[in-house]
Amino acid sequence: MRLNSLLLAASLGLASLAAHAQAPAAAAAAPAVSPEYRLGAGDVIRIVVYQNPDLTLETRVSETGVISFPLLGNIRIGGLGVSAAEKLIADGLKNGNFVKAPQVTLALLQVKGNQASVLGQVNRPGRYPIETADMRLTDLLAYAGGVASSGGDQLVLTGMRNGKPMRMEIDLPSVFGPNGDQGRINDVLIQNGDVLWVDRAPLVYIYGEVQRPGPMRLERGMTLMQVLASGGGLNQRGTERGIRLHRKGGDGKVQVLQPAMDDGVKDGDVVYVKESLF
Structure with missing residues (x-):
């Protein structure tokens, strides 16, 4: 009996060690969660409340980030993520005793509030919507049809970061070079109001x-x-x-x-x- 007890304790100890060894690997394998799109002025949205068709609303976010929703009046959703805006409306309906267990869905119909511009030697210069919060420089360049045959490798990105003007010169080949970390750094996240300039080829x-x-x-x-x-x-x-x-x-x-x-x-x-x- 004593021998059996010792063997059982040893096996439990090994199982515990194995579980601790696998925990970091499982955490490392977990996929990274992308930042959520934040609503901005000019965005066209549709709000649906499950089993309450009279509360369905299609509207445009005002310049001040406000919408007018039935029963709740003016609600400020500008700057909020989609899920946060859904929760804000659901809480308002529940706390006001309008709907017991509201299930709110907000869908983006047109993205106007968050845009970036591409100018210079690209195939389709213009303004493009930032539809996801993790949109990068290469995504914006792809929207513009890529660099034109007359374009060079040097790009200039300007915008605002933390309330201060930002200007960044980017060597495009380095984004796709063998140094993956440096390429990720140069493939910067695009924010509202950014302007990407593609200079002509030397x-x-x-x-x-x-x-x-x-x-x-x-x-x-x-x-x-x-x-x-x-x-x-x-x-x-x-x-x-x-x-x-x-x-x-x-x-x-x-x-x-x-x-x-x-x-x-x-x-x-x-x-x-x-x-x-x-």
């Missing part, structure tokens, strides 16, 4: 004795040799010894450089290829 200009003179998109880390290759290379009259690069300095003056083929080029550089004398 350009370099080439003229003179080349096959295809004119402006061309400047890729990252592009060298002079790659610029010439993008222009189709030198024609029969061109010479590498006659290549000059014109670059505007910080003082606004243009410098004339004689670069090597593996030298990098910058946005706005002008490459000139002279004609060979022989």
